Amino acid sequence: MPDLQEVFRMATEKVRQDPGALDRQVTKQHKVMRNRRMGAIATVLVLVVAAIGIYAFTRGATQEVPANHGSIATSIPSANGSMLDLRTGKLTPLPAAIATSGDYYAVSPDHSKLAYNACCTVSSPVYVANVDGTDVTQVSAISAYASQWSPDGSMLVYQQRGSTTEHLGNLFVWNVATGQRTRVTNLDQTHSWGYWAMLPSFSADGTSILFQLPRGSHPNNPTEDLWSVPVSGGAPTLVRRNAGSGYYSPDGRWLAYVSPVCYLSCGQDGLWITSVQGGTPRLVAQGDLGWLRWSPDGRRISYSEGGSVYVLEVATGSAMQVAVGGNAEWFDDNTLIVAPPPH
Numbered sequence: 001m002p003d004l005q006e007v008f009r010m011a012t013e014k015v016r017q018d019p020g021a022l023d024r025q026v027t028k029q030h031k032v033m034r035n036r037r038m039g040a041i042a043t044v045l046v047l048v049v050a051a052i053g054i055y056a057f058t059r060g061a062t063q064e065v066p067a068n069h070g071s072i073a074t075s076i077p078s079a080n081g082s083m084l085d086l087r088t089g090k091l092t093p094l095p096a097a098i099a100t101s102g103d104y105y106a107v108s109p110d111h112s113k114l115a116y117n118a119c120c121t122v123s124s125p126v127y128v129a130n131v132d133g134t135d136v137t138q139v140s141a142i143s144a145y146a147s148q149w150s151p152d153g154s155m156l157v158y159q160q161r162g163s164t165t166e167h168l169g170n171l172f173v174w175n176v177a178t179g180q181r182t183r184v185t186n187l188d189q190t191h192s193w194g195y196w197a198m199l200p201s202f203s204a205d206g207t208s209i210l211f212q213l214p215r216g217s218h219p220n221n222p223t224e225d226l227w228s229v230p231v232s233g234g235a236p237t238l239v240r241r242n243a244g245s246g247y248y249s250p251d252g253r254w255l256a257y258v259s260p261v262c263y264l265s266c267g268q269d270g271l272w273i274t275s276v277q278g279g280t281p282r283l284v285a286q287g288d289l290g291w292l293r294w295s296p297d298g299r300r301i302s303y304s305e306g307g308s309v310y311v312l313e314v315a316t317g318s319a320m321q322v323a324v325g326g327n328a329e330w331f332d333d334n335t336l337i338v339a340p341p342p343h
Helices: 004-017 021-061
Strands: 071-075 082-085 091-093 104-107 113-117 127-130 144-149 155-160 170-175 181-183 208-215 223-230 237-240 244-248 254-259 269-275 282-287 289-294 300-305 308-313 319-324 327-332 335-339
Touching (some): 104 144, 104 327, 104 335, 113 144, 170 208, 208 244, 223 244, 237 254, 244 289, 254 289, 269 289, 269 300, 282 289, 282 300, 289 327, 300 327, 308 335, 319 335
Antiparallel strands (some): 104 113, 113 127, 144 155, 155 170, 208 223, 223 237, 244 254, 254 269, 269 282, 300 308, 308 319, 327 335
């Protein structure tokens, strides 16, 4: 083994033979330190992005209601229904036979047919026609209201009632293939109601019908509850107390509804969204709200408020006024059929 003097001599000679070794070592250390700094910065950025994502995901559980913003505020002709392109604001009038005969519209799932009715005269049955206005078929026997298609387009539900009274009438289902009408409710017809609309709609799987029903005797107990009944008929099942204008999301996971629902003034209504599995409802809008409708892709909800139509982004809670008119139905994800106020 070499002694200390020999080791010192060998090391000294190596340095003399490679005078750039020290510079290279210093440069190497600088690179190591720089890489460490860049790694630390990247880690901080990842944590910041993750925190923003968590906040965006969880903020919907709060009860803060975003303010409406933005508007294209297209004016709808006073006597005609029109298609409204939400991307451009362009209005396209419906065919005359449909546009002048309807205050309420419903679009078949394949976008080929419209169900419609005028409101609210003695002779205002529900009709179905092709979108171009041809092949008009009368669906209801007498005056009816607020028809809606089943998810597969094989059935249509509507509320049939005598418009000369304020009785509720009953819900009927019309089979598109056979033309057969089936009554699915047997409701008490002894009360008269100032506001009689049950606003029926199908569940996402098409097996049941959601509707609102007055509780008590108007005007002493002016509230609504949401109920469900099988499409084949039977005893209704309570879905939610003090709620109305209910509508399931297309995937069946969510229920949008208005609460409270009052005949007389009860302050501002709230538009709520809740999971059908339970949990805390989320308040997303407030005002004199009604006529809730999910877009086909489940990302937006249209509703009427104070004589105007709004579209709400479900994920963010932001809403935009899109039309001055009565109410709206989705034709597709980017198009609404907007009706004027009832005649």
